[in-house]
Amino acid sequence: DVEAQAAAYDYVTREIYGPPLPDPWPQSDALVDEEIALEEIYGPLVPWGGPLEDAEVSAAVDRDEQTPVALDPYVDDGELCGPPPPEELTETRRDRAASSHELPFDPLAEALDSSHKDAKKKATSNPFEEFLAAEQRDAGKVEYDTVTYTRELTHRLRSGETMSEVLGAAGLSATEVDEWIRAARREYNLNRVYAGQELSLVVQMPETELQRLSLDIDRKTRLIAERSGDKVIARREEIPYERRLRVAGGEIEHSLYLSAIAQGVPDKIISEIAEILGWEVNFGALYQGATFRVVYEELSRPDTGQSTAGRVLAVEVENRGRRYEGFYYTTPDGSSGYYNRHGEALGRSFLRYPVAYSRISSQFSKGRFHPVLKRRVPHYGVDFAAPPGTPIKAVADGTVEKAGWYGGNGRFVKIRHDRLYETGYAHLSRIARGVRAGAHVKKGQVIGYVGSTGLATGPHLHFAMYRAGKYIDPLKANLPRPRPLSGNALAGFRITVSMMERAYAKAGLGHEEETTRIATALAAEAAE
Structure with missing residues (x-):
């Protein structure tokens, strides 16, 4: 009967995986997960546009180290493909792509007989079967x-x-x-x-x-x-959401991704951190003792109780005594972005990474051993390890020049952004609908999905950048910056910085000088 089969299923589960984990999952002691009600910092809850709109601002005072594999050098059967690289082209390198961590089989399914599978299939054929049966009775x-x-x-x-x-x-x-x-x-x-x-x-x-x-x-x-x-x-x-602030921080032991994941920070927030500070910090070269802290939104739905990560409001990475900070701010004219403590815009007119950041598996190089070609060839691009199907985004506005099969690149998209810059995206599993030669794309638009087509040993994205038709290192490209804040916008931004410092301090992650400054300000307010 079904109850006996369910009991057998639970028994097999325990034999293979051990006893069930406690619920809720215990959090790391290092996790700073104090919930800070928005009302305590911002006042009343604010609409989707973000917690730092003008009215609120003006009112506020108060992730197993993996063996490197390689990437495609625009080579197909010995012939150069795509934009011709320098004549000394001899090799490329590929890094093993990130595993999707799927089991080759389901041991639980193998342990149960086919009658259980048939019963399970029958029980889920109609999602409203129980409801209809009850109504008939x-x-x-x-x-x-x-x-x-x-x-x-x-x-x-x-x-x-x-x-x-x-x-x-x-x-x-x-x-x-x-x-x-x-x-x-x-x-x-x-x-x-x-x-x-x-x-x-x-x-x-x-x-x-x-x-x-x-x-x-x-x-x-x-x-x-x-x-x-x-x-x-x-x-x-x-969809209405209730908003809370989450504050987390700690030491970066192996990588930002692994350290943040260990403390319960969502993948989406980690990717945003890498994008916000990616032009300032080389996350692949952090020294032991580096630290991070972040303030981000958690959005929950009153009707379902489901929660999801919102946006990063403030982030800091400290490496070798130097602090790299970013604060989210909406200017009086309605434009939003991230700025350092002095109001200087972070980032460029280009996204730092075309995929959600996890690991750079191969850097730009003029000499790497290619695991498929078995010889040394240049690697004119950067490889991003990512599971198959991961969305790939255009790093800036532009016009699609190529979209289709392109030799050793497999499925390939090339975009011209202006008279100077172009970018290429290789080994895609598929190209997004509507992305074809001549089509216009926007910054952040999904143009395809990670795969291993062409001359590839595993799924990853090979990302190339060209300046005046020549390959350049995407991680070292000197791209133009947006303008810094000034006037009233800068004054409002400073209030935002003060508010985020208070959030850090309340969660026990404030720096000494910040804590002193906040205490002084509070004392002055009390005296008045």
Whole structure:
């Protein structure tokens, strides 16, 4: 029976993996995870635009070391491909790409017999099976025949499911399904849903009439469709979030990624840190004793209780006695960015990294041993170790010059950004829809996905940059900076810096001079 099979499953789980871990997962002692209510620092909660809008600013006073493998040198069967490198081209290097950490088989599945699999498959064929069965059992009861009531059904879409199937499983006829899909089409195409989307249905009983449909479109927006008389009206609305501040910090023992992950900092926040300070700090050459601290948003949904990382508000990396800082700020004209303590803009008009940062597996070099060619050739680019399918972003606005198969590069995209600079992205598993020669792309737009096509031994991105048609090291390129802050914008920014210093101090991560400065300011306020 199903209960005996479930017990067998639990037994096999314990035999293979050991006893279950406690819940919640214990946090590292080094994790500074004090939640700071936004109201204590900013005052009232603020809209999506960010906690440091002008009104709030003006009101505030108060990741196993891996063996290197290599990357593609634009070589195909001995012939040079792509923009011709210097004549001394003889080799390239490839680094082993990051593993996706998948097991070759599921030991639990192997331990269970096929009847359990059949039962499991049957039990999940209809996401609303239990609901419908209960309604049928109760159909003969007088109160259900005479009283109208509503039921809310929630479901996370599974791989391969269509909206027509899900609505049909909830009891809607084919005509009703078509009505709802047609009504929503102006706002969102329900024929193009994907696995993981959260769906909520409000059904009027006992007629099983759908009254309301809510579907998450993305992290910020959801589709709402409601019946109004004999019509279905659809709209989009912003998903409300409650905001908290998270503060974390500690010593960087092996790498920023590993140290931050060990302390519970989300992947998204780590990638943002690398992007914010990437032009200032070489994260591949941090000395022992380097430290970091970060203030970031945690967004939680009151309706589901789910939480997700927001944006980095402040970050600092200290290496060999030198501090590298970044603070998020929105200027009076509405533009946002990161600045150092003096109001000087961080970053460039180009993104620092075209993929979410984890590890640079091969640097720009004029002589590396190529694991496929078995000889030394130059490596005119930077390899980013990343799991297959990782999104690749255009580092700046530009026009696509090439998009397709390109010899040893495999699937390849090349973008011209202006009269001086171009970038190339090689070994893609696939190219994003709409990215073709002549198409315009925006900074940060996804143009493809990490793969191992062409002359590659594993999945990774080979990223190349050209200046006036010649290869340059993307990590050392001297690209133009945005303008620094001045006037009223600088004055408002200084208030933002003070607010972030207070957040660090309250979490026990303040520097001595900051703590002294804050204490002095508080004493002055009390005296007044």
